[in-house]
Amino acid sequence: METEEQVAKGLTNASVVSKYREAANIVNRALQALVPQCQAGADISTLCSNGDQLIEQGLATVFTSAPIEKGIAIPTCISVNNVCAHYSPLPEESSTLQPGDLIKIELGAHIDGYIANAATSLVVGASAETPITGNKADVVLAAYNAIQAALRLIKPGSSNLEVxxxxxxxxxxxxxxxxxxxxSHEIKQHVIDGNHVIIGKESFDQHVEEFKFGANEAYIIDIFISTGEGKPKEAETRTTVFQRALDMTYNLKLxxxxxxxxxxxxxxPTLLFSLRSFADQRNARVGVSECLNxxxxxxxxxxxxxxxxxxAQFKVTVLILETGTIxxxxxxxxxxxxxxxxxxTDEAVKALLATQMATVAVAKPKKAKKNKKKKKAAAQEGESKEEENKAEETKAE
Known part of the structure; x- marks a missing residue:
């Protein structure tokens, strides 16, 4: 856990940025590994469990020298076609992917409460030989271009309403x-839904206050676009994703x-979880019922x-640093x-999309070196690691 002084410094603290970046690297690798598994016939509950395992395996390899809270920030969800979000089924209530399904994969991790979430859309079986066409192509490209444009607006001085x-x-x-x-929310340590908010679409009864983005802020940007009316409803499907309400206590009876x-x-303790994550399903279901009551x-x-x-959905995690947006x-x-x-068609939006997305490399905190040989070796290792990260991010984009 960060000290009060470190938390106050936020993204000016190199340790905080490092935790965001390491959580993001784990999320990126997990998502890249999960995408090829989403083939026709694959079981959705199994895929969601695989995504969670990839996150947990990645977290087990970082920040191991001292006790630090690490975990899933949002359980893996795979929502198909007209299902928008939060589909993370139990094994006995699962279904399988079919050729041509439009799916949304969402997952996330945190290190010491610093959160990185991501989501992507794909069509099962799509390839260069069998491209995405029709309204599937329309909705996916709309979501993809929408978030690309938003990323170019998220910088000091721009407003949430512009996005x-x-x-x-x-x-x-x-x-x-x-x-x-x-x-879409600003995020802080252990907080996934900060006060600064970007609304996807304003309506008669849904508005948010305007604000200007500033340096040293972090956001999770989430976009959903539909071929329908864009007015989702709660499904009759079992809810499996929950979050602890920290301000509520009660002496449970059972x-x-x-x-x-x-x-x-x-x-x-603070972020989202799925019923799938509990070995004793009977206790979990009873516990969820009483806790909800x-x-x-x-x-x-x-x-x-x-x-x-x-x-279609895309979600990214963004840091607005003093040196630029990443x-x-x-x-x-x-x-x-x-x-x-x-x-x-809008000329201003086309010009925005044509703008190069400015990103910056994040320097790691410097450590004292005992001698020149160790200093040189560490520098070479750091350069190699930075080149790897850049290559991985370039490939992902």
Missing amino acids: TEVFNKIAADYQCNVLEGVL KSSRNFLTEVNRRF HNMLYSFPVITEKPGDLV VITPLIFNPELCQTEKTV
Whole structure:
């Protein structure tokens, strides 16, 4: 846990930036490993468990010299076609991927409460030989271009409402709609839903306060675009994703519920988790029920558009540093797989998309060296590692 002084410094503290970056590297590698597994016939619950395992395996290899809280920030969710988000099914309630399914993969990790989340969309079986066409191509490209434009706006002096405006201009060009009710948040240590908010689409009863982005801020940018009306509903599917409500306490009556809450407090004290993560499913289900009855958990139900509609999603984690903006979870998607006659028409938005995305390398904290040989070896190792990271990010984008 950071000291109060370190937290106050935020992204001016090299240790904080390092934790964000390391969590992001783990998320990127997990997502890159999971994407090829999403083939026709693959079981969704198994894929979600694989994603969680990849995150946990990655976390086990970093910051091992001292006790530090590490874990999943959002359990792996794989939502198909008109299902928008939070589909992380139990094994007995799962389904399999089919050729042509449009899927959204979302996952995240944290180190000492510093969060990196990412999401991508893909079509099962798509390739250069079998490209994405029709309304699938339209909705995926709309979401992809929307988040690319947003990333170029997220810098000191720009406003959240500018991002909302460009989201909706691009969606309209592809004859799609931004999903209502979706918010992108500023993030801080252990906080995934900070006060600075970007709304995907304003409506009659959904508005947010305008603000200007500033240096030393971190955000998770989330965009959902639909071929339908963009008005999702809560599905009848079982909710499996939850978060501990830290401001609520209650002496649970059932022993199984108390055991469940003890495990939640130990493994997932502040961020999201899935029922899949508990070995004793009976205790977990009883515990969830009693905790919900006493407002000790927040639930994240599965949400869907109408049957036949298609929804695409992209999510990235962004740090606004004093030296520039960096996307620490770069997009993992190849837009050349999509074929459509629709395109962005607004000249200002086209100019924005044509702008080079400015990113910066984050220097690691310097350590004292005992002698010149060790200093030289460490420098060479650092240069090699930096080149690896740059190559990996370039490949991902």
